[in-house]
Amino acid sequence: MKTRTVDFARYSSIRIGPVAKVRVVERGERVPEGHFLVGGANNLLIGPHPPPLAMLGKDFSCCRLEGEQLIIGAATPTGRILSFCKKHDLGGFEFVAKLPGTLGGMVAMNAGVKAHETFNRLLWVETDAGRIEKGALSYGYRYADLPGAVYAAAFEVKRGFDEALAGALNALRANQPKEPSAGSAFKNPPGDYAGRLIEAVGLKGYRLGGMAFSERHANFLVNLGGGTFEEAIRLLQTAESRVYEKFGIALQREVICLDAGLIHN
Ligand SMILES: Cc1cc2nc3c(=O)[nH]c(=O)nc-3n(C[C@H](O)[C@H](O)[C@H](O)COP(=O)(O)OP(=O)(O)OC[C@H]3O[C@@H](n4cnc5c(N)ncnc54)[C@H](O)[C@@H]3O)c2cc1C
Numbered sequence: 001m002k003t004r005t006v007d008f009a010r011y012s013s014i015r016i017g018p019v020a021k022v023r024v025v026e027r028g029e030r031v032p033e034g035h036f037l038v039g040g041a042n043n044l045l046i047g048p049h050p051p052p053l054a055m056l057g058k059d060f061s062c063c064r065l066e067g068e069q070l071i072i073g074a075a076t077p078t079g080r081i082l083s084f085c086k087k088h089d090l091g092g093f094e095f096v097a098k099l100p101g102t103l104g105g106m107v108a109m110n111a112g113v114k115a116h117e118t119f120n121r122l123l124w125v126e127t128d129a130g131r132i133e134k135g136a137l138s139y140g141y142r143y144a145d146l147p148g149a150v151y152a153a154a155f156e157v158k159r160g161f162d163e164a165l166a167g168a169l170n171a172l173r174a175n176q177p178k179e180p181s182a183g184s185a186f187k188n189p190p191g192d193y194a195g196r197l198i199e200a201v202g203l204k205g206y207r208l209g210g211m212a213f214s215e216r217h218a219n220f221l222v223n224l225g226g227g228t229f230e231e232a233i234r235l236l237q238t239a240e241s242r243v244y245e246k247f248g249i250a251l252q253r254e255v256i257c258l259d260a261g262l263i264h265n
Contacts, residue, residue, distance in 0.1 A: 016046065040102045069156065082094075097169065182221065
């Protein structure tokens with residue numbers, strides 16, 4: 001199996017992480033035991049001592065139509081999925097515009113915008129254990145219980161790319177910070193918004209070293225330049241403890257924090 005050296009301070013969307021050797025899984029190979037599978041690293045905060053890492057190779061970046069099913073390789077970037085849907089006039093993936101990542105990361109996070117979520121149109125996933133139908137998977141808001149790596153997934157598509165929906169969902173991004181981030185730091189608690197709670201405990205715009213909760217949107221932990229893993233973790237912990245003390249709500253991290261071989265989320 002090939003390896004690749006990845007500088008996660010450049011590769012990850014939050015621009016934090018070490019230079020690490022990553023196993024690259026090609027067609028016919030499987031993710032090695034004990035390895036954490038990285039997609040586009042748009043939802044990851046990687047510390048200086050990550051566990052062994054793997055990525056899917058280019059063979060897994062592909063889209064094809066089979067009847068009414070759209071079959072997408074797990075390494076396919078969201079931009080490519082969107083262009084494929086536009087080109088073939090298919091609806092159902094309008095929400096991935098400005099949602100950075102790969103299909104594998106989208107399935108694992110059940111990524112989405114408002115009611116538009118990855119699992120809505122999912123039919124099955126291809127895994128080490130073979131093909132698993134959606135009905136056999138447990139999933140919810142920003143969560144999917146997968147048995148391990150996903151190599152491809154199939155979706156039910158409808159005819160007609162909805163430009164108006166794509167435009168409306170894009171408009172929701174107007175207040176999104178421009179600085180590097182990993183998207184939302186915390187999941188919204190039922191009936192509330194993590195951003196509102198962070199703001200209510202005085203942390204909107206709060207900065208520690210190179211990291212801050214954004215002035216534009218409090219639930220975005222942004223890297224203002226030279227931010228570190230330790231600063232990011234301390235800010236997440238500060239928000240967790242202040243929100244718990246004031247509201248009795250235990251915030252759940254959406255960003256996956258990886259360090260010292262442990263996954264903290
Ligand atoms: C600016 C910005 C805006 C964002 N907006 C949104 C949004 O609106 N909605 C939203 O839901 N998210 C949003 N995100 C978060 C991110 O885009 C999604 O979580 C995306 O699905 C992550 O995909 P990825 O390939 O980068 O996954 P990674 O960050 O690399 O990994 C995320 C998880 O997926 C797992 N994973 C990756 N590939 C596979 C695979 N093949 N098989 C099994 N597991 C796998 C990883 O092990 C990890 O647990 C945003 C992020 C940024 C930076």
